[in-house]
């Protein structure tokens with residue numbers, strides 16, 4: 091089938107706007123309204139095997155790795171299995187201990203990223219059980235894994251990934267729900283998460299409707315030499331992916347920090363010339379995050395906040411309001427405005443958005 095930019099200036103814009111439909115496809119037929127769980131036949135895990143998992147390790151590169159950090163957090167929160175993520179490009183070189191009761195999950199949009207493929211092959215050689223979370227059907231990584239879940243996000247052409255990042259997080263939500271309901275997640279919590287997942291496409295539409303406002307903030311951001319991106323716990327991987335987008339297409343230096351770490355060093359850089367993009371969900375860390383923003387403002391650092399409720403106007407009036415999801419799923423929505431922020435910053439700077447310099451859509455060499 092032909093695929094073009096229909097109605098959009100760039101594939102990246104098209105793909106950002108395709109997210110509600112991509113998320114609907116990721117969810118289609120996979121939620122069970124009766125038992126409040128997710129059906130993911132491709133995992134090839136029976137309930138006994140699922141209960142025997144002691145640890146989950148997610149691997150992927152770049153944005154796939156950042157989505158893996160969100161995924162690991164979802165699995166740890168909902169299934170109560172210790173989980174973390176690591177760049178596949180590092181994992182494959184450090185002779186990792188491969189344990190039989192660890193579930194490995196490889197994330198890749200293309201399914202062809204060489205570092206991720208090599209990590210999967212090394213895992214399989216050592217008897218590790220690897221699931222693939224992949225977009226391209228029949229790709230090398232999909233074929234190499236023991237099972238997995240396809241994103242069904244449709245083709246992604248822009249080098250900077252957007253819809254596949256969001257879809258990956260959604261699929262992690264399904265995996266976490268599935269594992270959680272086999273383990274200790276209650277039916278009530280299962281229903282809460284399933285309802286939260288179902289609401290995402292409409293909520294993403296609400297965020298996309300604010301594009302003009304986000305573009306205005308992006309123009310301000312594009313005049314700066316770079317930016318800090320900060321968040322705490324659930325917000326931190328969102329900040330990392332947001333910073334990655336700004337680097338990739340706007341060519342602005344962007345550094346993501348856990349908001350809690352600013353005072354341990356990087357605060358020395360904060361001042362009128364360096365804006366901070368803050369991921370500010372209305373969770374139990376809101377007070378702490380606001381205190382961090384207060385410290386930034388005391389040094390006259392500009393702040394752009396992506397938040398559920400507007401922070402004190404003395405801290406900033408540059409806010410994008412994002413609809414609330416279930417707290418565990420909040421990262422999925424908080425990431426969407428950061429894609430538009432990077433896109434419009436790159437647009438204001440006149441860059442080649444779909445084909446940024448020095449980058450390839452999938453890195454199939456070492």
Ligand code: AGP
Pocket residue numbers: 151152153154197198199200201202203206249250251252338449450451452453
């Ligand atoms: C995303 O914006 C990047 N272009 C890049 O980090 C990408 O996510 C990474 O190279 C992994 O690609 P994959 O998902 O196809 O494996």
